[in-house]
Amino acid sequence: MRNARQCRHALALAAGMTIAGAASAQSNVTLYGMVDSAITYVNNQNGASNVYLRQGNLYASKWGLRGREDLGGGTAAIFDVQAGFDLNTGAAASAGQLFNRQAFVGLQDKKFGTATIGRQYTPYYQFVGPLTGSSLLTGATGAHPGDIDGLDTTIRINNAIVYTTPTYAGLQASVMYAFGGLAGSTGKGSTISAALRYDNGPVSVGAGYLRLNNAATTTGFDSASTGSFSTSVLNQGYVSARALEQWAAAANYSFGNVTLGANVSHVTYLPGSRSIFTDSAIFNTVGVLGVYKVTPVFDVGAGYSFTAATSANGVTDSARYHQFSLREYYRLSKRTVLYALQAYQHASGQTLGKNGAGNIIAASPAVGDSQNLTGSSTSGQFVGMLGMAVIF
Template sequence: MKKSLLALAALGTFAGAAQAQSSVTLYGIIDAGFVYNNNSAGQKLYSLNSGNLQGSRWGLRGTEDLGGGLKAIFVLENGFNVMNGRLGQGGDEFGRQAYVGLSTAQFGTATLGRQYDSVVDYTGALEVGSQWATYFGAHPGDLDNMNNSNRVNNAIKYTSNDYAGFKFGGLYSLGGVAGQFNRNQIWSVGAGYNRGPLQLGAGYLNVKNPNSSFFGNNATSSTTGSNMGGSLVYSGYASAHEQQVISAGAAYTIAAATIGATYSNTQFKDVGTDGGAALNPVGYTGGTAKFHNAEINFKYQLTPALLLGLAYDYTKGYGLNDAKYHQGMAGVDYFLSKRTDFYVAGVYQHASGTDSTNQTARANINGLTASSTSNQVAAIVGIRHKF
């Protein structure tokens, strides 16, 4: 009897030790707001919207200490629409992130699954759409993916440890098409520095067959039609064979003020060569659509609870289009606590030239139905709670 009790006590001790070396955390964000759009295909639109400053989500994050500085890690993260309870990311259960891997104290982290690319990791946080301006303030159509509109499936990813503020990493996604190794292939690399008042980042992204591999990698995506119809900035380029993004950004803080800037060059290559007529209604027969994008931004922490922001973004198309988009943004973020804040943001966009559909460019703020004219204004008031 005594031996049985001792064995049970020992088993309980080992179980407690194992539990102490492992952890699973439930976390999430609920973000909801009231949106005004002055011109949604010619009409004013008042609506409620989910996931503005940050996408509404819940997730599980876990670690297990394997000894010797080695850990097993995982993340399962679901996106949802708080207004109707539906799944986000095209109906995927864990459409925001889903990965498992190993992390070491010496060599960094390697993971497998659905993950973020290096443009998002190293330059995304430097654009105001990922800060205080809401995703309506992202670069037009989020054409460079700095606002993380698209994730990467089937990805092998490496992230280094932090070396005195410097980190680097890369990602490779297998296309998974028999006999066509390069089809649907995605790869990216990037690096960043964040120490003291200075933050720097740079990223590169290369996507083969972007309509299916990048824009169309959700459960409800079309296998034959266009998945790039969300923005007139690039909706005419669904037949592109390749997408390339080069990005860089910087921010410098002086006391309560931070000034920042980003630059990206986005190219849709060999337009008209991938897929049939359904992906190419304009009738492109080759060539490359290119975009310069430059943003300058400023934020000021007026009090520990009150943040003010201003930004200007300029997008210039060349190659297959000559569209230009001027975008101004202003915002206020007030923190009631570390976990709950109220925000107000406004976005104005003016378009000119000829867009991807070979029509006169119309204003098309990210996430909204295009305007019927060259101008569009959006305003939002919302609340965000983190848990």
């Protein structure tokens, strides 16, 4: 009897191990992340030069868990949770918000596409951002001034539903709707985004749209309802808008070791009853870039962008921003890189200060996405960085 019981126990254990093995073969969870920091020099931050350590320049410092379970028939359950942090202090990127960068769950099907819910990046950013200087040159110094068009990763949306189609002949589409969550006023705080992407050999083209509806009851922009939102010296007079609209398109062409690209964006801040400005504020940007792979482990990139605001809200000499960006990138291994960044921006004309209409001030430069609220007290600002990043 004892031998029979032992036999049955052995068979049960073997069956359990087989089931566990089958389950593990069909699902996986991956820990991933990046760490990045650089010695940074800025010639003018609100009137003074500065040398300091700045993290998340080439890549944002973050860690995350990504999972996938095969459900059969070409369908899989997926999830991704991602947390940002300051490498130089160890502090969380957003107080009280563990997975501040993204946190979603969904289903992915080879025939029908992918549907996800949670805190997510917009289709506008996902399809257009990787083709611009925000990604190819890095957002810290290559994003358009103050990330005015949200093509760097500053905008993430809460309470969002996203559907993305499979790729058909190189073409893919994605749409998003995010709930504002306000009882009796479903439109306030909601977000809408849609984008298209086409990739065929050396050609990549993306176009997208984003609308953020403000849920704020004060003169600011309610990031709790609409996700993160970047405020800079460019737009600080317009963050009381009832809504923000962004349009953008970008195209890249690669040949040999060279990639060339061009991009355009159109941003509108729409006033409402609680806004402290009266006329729609518009920022238009055009940009060009190039990346050259010198050797298998070393490449260089360069970009130029021009941003112009419209004349409104008492501003007759509208703000204009010229930005020049350089990037050098050397791979010590597949996961570790050394990099150098340089950028210069020149601003001219006038804009609104943080007090809105009537607070007309000289336009201040803010290089890329690294100096949003540390603009120069003069018409020019230079930023240089020397850093290291590790991907795991």
